[in-house]
Amino acid sequence: MTRRFPGRRIGSRVDAGTLTIDHIESDDTSPARDINFDPLVLPNGIASSDDPLLSTRSAVYSQSFTRREAERKESSAVSAADTGK
Secondary structure, eight states: OOOOOOOTTTTTTOOOOOOOOOOOTTTTTTTTTTTTOOTOOTTTTTTOOHHHHHHHHHHHHHHHHHHHHHHHOOOOOSSHHHHHH
């Protein structure tokens, strides 16, 4: 079930580690460009909870993906040559 954070947690900071970027990828060659995340697409053996937010997110993400697919695709600011591919 989705619940709000208690008020005392607002503004709290959690150090979750360090993010290191060690290479770049062009959108033109990346397989991630046309991926749609759906919180209800789960592997066998895993079931979703009865949280109504999951079905709402699933529908909204699907609509967002459909809108992105309809947009004109522009070349990536990073070329495949920039990535060494």
